[in-house]
Amino acid sequence: MGKIAWRSVRDHPVRFGMSVLVVVLGVAFVSGTFLLRSMMSTTFDNIVDSAYIAQAYVRGEAADNAQATQSGNSQQGTGASSSRASIKADLAENLTQLPGVRAAIPNIAGTLVLVKADGTAAARGGSPTIAYGVDPADPSMTAEAGRLPTAPGEIMLESTTMAAASLAVGDSTTIILGGTITKVEVVGEWKFPAAVAGANIVGLDLKTATAAFAPDGLVADIAVYGAAGASEQSVRDEVADALAGDGVQVVTGQELRDETSAQIESALGFISTFLIVFAAVALVVGGFIIANTFTMVVRQRLREIAVLRAVGASPRQVFGSVVGQAAIIGAIGSAFGIGGGVGIVYGLRAVMATMGMEMSSRVPLDTTTVAVSVATGVLVCVVSAAIPARQAARVAPVDAMREVVSIKESGLILRGVVGAVLVAGGVGGVAYATTRSSGGGPWLGFGGAAILVGMLVMAPAVTRPIVAVLSFPWRRMLRPVGGLAADNVARNPRRSAATSGALMIGMALVGAASVLAASVQASVGSLIDDSLRANFVVTSADYTTGVPSAVVPELRELPDVGAVDAVWYITGTIAGKEGGIVAIDRDVIPNSVDADVVSGSLAGFAGENIVANKAAAELNGWEPGSVISVGLAAADGTVETYRLTVAAVVDLRVVNAAIIVPEQWYQEHVPTGSRYIDSLFVRTVDGAGQDEARAQIAGVLKPYVVLSVMDKDEYSTSLANQVQQMLTVLYALLALSIIIAILGIVNTLALSIMERTREIGLLRAVGMGRLQLSGVVVLESVLIAVFGAVGGLAVGVGVAAAMPSVFESSGFTDLSIPWLNLAWMILFAALVGLVAAVWPAIRAARMPVLRALATE
Incomplete structure (x- = not known):
């Protein structure tokens, strides 16, 4: 029967050509998803392997609910975890005295805005511009052209960043660092060993970087390079003994690389899952087509099947023949689909490259991807063909002698009833979802799925x-x-x-x-x-730097501007869960934004008395008088916990945060380097022309490149x-x-x-x-x-x-x-x-x- 199955597929390309193409498209999506993840994993693994080349790393101890690295122009060491406190940079000085240590380099890093040769901001594919303090003693920093930056006003650019910015060694440009616009000269070029996935990398002199990213002497980690011939473990042990009792953790370079890669894989897993959902939708749709194809083919071959039964083929053999055809179609389609997936990923890589996001040039096709893709294609075909195959197996040998051969089908009443029940249940689920104050999303999803399945089941009856x-x-x-x-x-x-x-x-x-x-x-x-209620809103196109605080006093001096209200932001822990915290001045409500007070009073919005947004309050059961535990990183790198009292619950959806704290409290408790302005609400003076006021605001913002002003x-x-x-x-x-x-x-x-x-x-x-x-x-x-x-x-x-x-x-x-x-x-x-x-x-x-x- 295997030969019959193969010949049937081979001799009737019109019958099965579309089914093969359907499998090709579906499997191309599946294999492309796996290959895309593999390419991205390879890219980021290469970045990790190239970035962490030291034998050992010193970092803060893990702390429950710690927030060492926070939103804003703060230190952002690539090895830092949001659950680790910062460490003192001067520990590196002691480590360099150890006999097995060649160099100890504090990781002084953050973000800035780099202005390209054409006067626009360097931002490739939405990736950040990362700045590092370049230590001449760092073995990993070698200038490809020019020299390392050694004085303020000098920068070094990574090769791809330099090309994207259309700059060269010797050119002058501008950076915006900590809200300050600074003219700089490009003195060197540095080549990162791996594709940087669209990130822009700028090297600063050590003094400038320290002032901007580590003003309190705290860094995310310290890279320790061992003496010639020293192993990672020996360097790690020597450093750990020297720093015993300092409240730090020392790991080998390999341990940090493995840990970072695992974190990246976890993030990429979400992307893969998201894409697999759509691949599954495509395969389900394809299953309908394949099932329909085999149903029609079986009908057209009824006499042939009856003859096979008459000459001795058993129902099981007939069933196997039809399923075998499906498996052959699945295998052929999967083979071409895998090739299509490779083509899709190379195409995506080319598109991403045009957007400035360079990925690994290698698309790793492993056995897992091949096996999963082929299994998916074959399984979808076999399952889709199972019912038509069962119908074929039920053809009697005596049908070969009849003039007209047909398959007896069940009525449509049962399908109509089952479909109607599913639709009714789905409608009930959707209706129930609308009555719940929270947690209605899953009910809505299940209800919608039931309605769709019910419609598909009921469709023949209607x-x-x-x-x-x-x-x-x-x-x-x-x-x-x-x-x-x-x-x-x-x-x-x-x-x-x-x-x-x-x-x-x-x-x-x-x-x-x-x-x-x-x-x-x-x-x-x-x-x-x-x-x-504000007339204008100022925002930044660079989410890593936000709106520089230096802009606020400049805007307040404009003749047509009456008030400028900053919306400050910080990430922390709220009642044990990580989340965003917004800070505003008391006058923002109701002057710049209007809020409906659900309970409590805004009169008490000061000090440690805060405002809770309605949605978060309903979810957590907060009400006026409730005490909420809030965790923030302190200036010394430790995590401070504050107990704040809810003064009012408001419906303030224009500000997307669970809680709003007073601006003065924010300034007192958030380190300078971690403060971040998300946006500005600008109100004009009475009688001011909107066009004139807008022009004045735009004039102030223009030098900052990434800032823009918008009306409502x-x-x-x-x-x-x-x-x-x-x-x-x-x-x-x-x-x-x-x-x-x-x-x-x-x-x-x-x-x-x-x-x-x-x-x-x-x-x-x-x-x-x-x-x-x-x-x-x-x-x-x-x-x-x-x-x-x-x-x-x-x-x-x-x-x-x-x-x-x-x-x-x-x-x-x-x-x-x-x-x-x-x-x-x-x-x-x-x-x-x-x-x-x-x-x-x-x-x-x-x-x-x-x-x-x-x-x-």
Whole structure:
């Protein structure tokens, strides 16, 4: 039976070609995901191996809920963990006296803004610009060209950074460090051994770097280089003995490399999981196509199967033959799919390179990726073909003697009932989600999934009435073509439902995403309109540096500016959980932002009395008088815990933080190097012209390169655009499932034409022209596509409509259904059907009449 399975696939490329292509696309996505992760892992492993070349590293002891490295222009040693305290840089001086130590280099690092030759900020792919203090004693720092920076006003650039900034040794440029605009000269070029994944790297002289990133003498870690011939373990042991009792931890270079790589792998795991979800959607859609293909092929081969049964083939052998065909298709498609995955990753690498994000030039294709990809492709095909194979196995030998062989199918009533029950249960889950004050998200997700599955199960039972409604205009306007097309679609509801179901899944997700995008934009717009009273908002395009504090007094001196309110930010622990903390002046509410006081009073917002945001208060059970434990890193690197009292609970969604502390308290307890301004709210004086005020503000911001000023509408649009960018990625990932659904329509029509060869011959014999016959095929395709689109959009829009009720506490307040966009999607589905029908329609029109009539 294995030979029969192979010959069936080999001799009927039209039957199985689309199924192979579906597997190719699905497996390409799966293998591409694994390969992308491997490439990124290789890239970051190379970075880690190149960055940590010392024999040992000294770092702070792990501390519960510690926050040694915080947002802002603070020290950001690459080996530092947010759960470790900083250490004293002067420990390095003692270590250099040890006989087994060649050099001990404190890791003095942070971020800055580098201005390129064209006057814009150097920012490649959103990656930060990292600055290091260059110690002449550091064995890892060697100038490729020029020399190391030794005095203020001198910098050294990493080779890729220099090329991206269009600078060269000897050029002058500008950096913005700690809010200060400084003219500098490029005195040297340094080559990092690995691809830097888009990061910009700047070397500063040691004095400047220390003043900016380690003003209190604290660093994240110290790299210890051993004497010639010394092993990592011997250096580590010698340093550990010397620093015993100093409250530090000493690890070997390999231990730190392994630990850092593990942290990166954990982060990359989220990306892989995210992509695998969309690959799974594509494979599920592909499963519909493959199952439909084998169902139709089995119907076309019933007499052949009956003959096999008559000559001695057992039901198990027939079942194995069909499943074997599926396995062959899966194996062939997987092989090409893996190649496609490699091509996809190389393409992504090229795209990322154009964005300034250089990745490893090697795409490692390991046995795990190959095995998982092949297993996935074969498994999807085998599972999809199982039911058609079972139907084939039930063909009796006596059927070989019958003139007409058919498979007895169960009625559609049971499917309709089961589908209706699932839909009802899903609707109940969605409804229950809207009634919960918190934790409704999972119920919404499960409810939406149940509705979609129920629709897919129920689709064959409702195909005829829905097709009758959708085709009503065609029956009257396009006689007799419209009626024939509608009847052909309704004649086999299972086939039509399976074909449209593939498109239904993709359109459900696209529809939900469209409603989500429109609703988020509406929610953000109303939030800004209702809450923001400031005339302008100043933000930074570089999230690592924020808005320099030096800008604030400059803006306050402008004649048309009445007040400038800073929104300060810091990461810390809130009630034992890591989170963001915002600090504002008491006058910000209600002068710059409006807030609804849910309970308590803002009169007590001072000192250690804080404000809790409504959403966080409901989640944690906070109320006025509640005491919250807050952990922050102190100036000496230790973690200080403060007990702050809730003075009021407010609905202040324009400020995204669980708690808001007074600005004065923030200035007293947050180290200078860790302070970070997220944005500025600017109010103009009464009677000031908005255009003139804006021009004055822009004039102050211009030298800072990364700062921008926006009015309320522009600020609202910028926030909404961030969501739109994420949804654009979502649309791109869902595009594969739509493409597979299109292939499914092409496949179904092509096989249907083969199945209806004699019928087509009869229609041509009684006078139907080629154009009319092509029209029938096209209208069938359009009907199937529109059926799937309407069903999918109904599910997606229905579930998404519940989101404002479920996620109201997260700022999702307004429901906006983009009816025009949805109409365009249905039109797009019709065009998809039109395109999908081109090849089958041409094939049907060119079919010789006499040969078609002679077909059994």
